[in-house]
Amino acid sequence: MKIATEIGWSHKLGGARRVAFRILQELLTLHPENEYLLYSNSPHPQLPAIVRQAQMPAPFIIPPMIWDQFLFPHLCVPIANHRQRPDLIHHTNNIVSLFGRTPVVVTIHDMTPFLIPESFRGAHGAYQRLYFDYASKKAAKIITVSENSKKDICSILKVREDKVAVVPLAVDFSCPVAQRAREMAGFRQRFDLKENFILYVGAIHPRKNVGRVVRAFRQLQKERGIPHKLVLAGPNSWMADLPELKGDGVMNDIICSGPVSDLELTALYSSCDLFVWPSLYEGFGLPVLEAMSCGAPVVTSNTSSLPEVVGDAAVMIDPYSVEAICEGMRQVIVSSEFADDLRRKGRARARNFSWQKSAELTYKVYQSVLGSENV
Secondary structure (H helix, E strand, O other), rough: OOOEEEEEEOOOOOOHHHHHHHHHHHHHHHHOOEEEEEEOOOOOOOOOOOOOEEEEOOOOOOOOOHHHHHHHHOOOOOOHHHHHHOOOOEEOOOOOOOOOOEEEEEEEOOOHHHHOOOOOOOOOOHHHHHHHHHHHHHHHEEOOOOOHHHHHHHHHHOOOOOOOOOOOOOOOOOOOHHHHHHHHHHHHHHHHHOEEEEEEEEOOOOOOOOOHHHHHHHHOOOOHHOOOEEEEOOOOOOOOOOOOOOOOHHOOEEEEEOOOHHHHHHHHHOOOOEEEEEEOOOOOHHHHHHHHHHHOOOEEEOOHHHHHHHHOEEEEEEEOOOHHHHHHHHHHHHHHHHHHHHHHHHHHHHHHHHHHHHHHHHHHHHHHOOOOHHO
């Protein structure tokens, strides 16, 4: 059986691409009898030769976003599909091709364009709502990453429940203790980080609630006199929109590192006194699972998918309340015994998720589309 996977979005090297890549790697191990195609706009030399890669990078004269959202999915992928004639194509990040009759599976991670439209600038949100709706109608099956996202998809896009399959995510960070120590030492030297620190990982974006994180951190400093710094690790594209990060002296105890490597990320998770992530809405919340797997005590939201990811292994708070975020952080900071209990529970919880399970569930979706006797 010939299965095509489409991994686009070369201008965004974030979670969706990493998830699609890891599931494909596991499928190669679990079901090597199939023929696998990869449509991508960047090379993936880590994949074995049995994966036939059709690389379609953006010409330098075309803006990457135009290529990723229009030309790559709606022109390049259909042409490649016509030539290769796979039995099924899996679009891994919300968009499906306008053309072609190959059976389609699409991964829709969450309903952010509908539920938090202010997260998108200009007409981008309207465009996303249109192609989410189109993808849900064209696809034979929809994959999403949590029961909460499934509920939102069925409710908002008017999709039958049996059309949507839940495939939870996973983490598999591997970094020896000595390597973590070297990475952390390098990070501390680069950013002059001598104190203990509280960590946030992700884009500095309104939906991620970074403004309230900063205000809760300031309140905790005022009330408890904590010596910690706050490390914000992730893209800074929306930083200018956050008033909490403006003003003289504001950045003295806040470090905006920008994107970090996986090794640095593992070191940060493993070394922080607290990981705080009160996102307003998530389809899954991969950084929370990453943090728990590395032994970081976690404070996160009691909304959307996050309770089903963390179980009882984190402090859950109202993300719209600065006081609640501050109180959740205080509980961890003032009690090393409580923090250690969260570390233990978090590691145990993270072991319930694996990429092998994710790949097995994905393969069952393929079977349901093509018929199990053909896959």
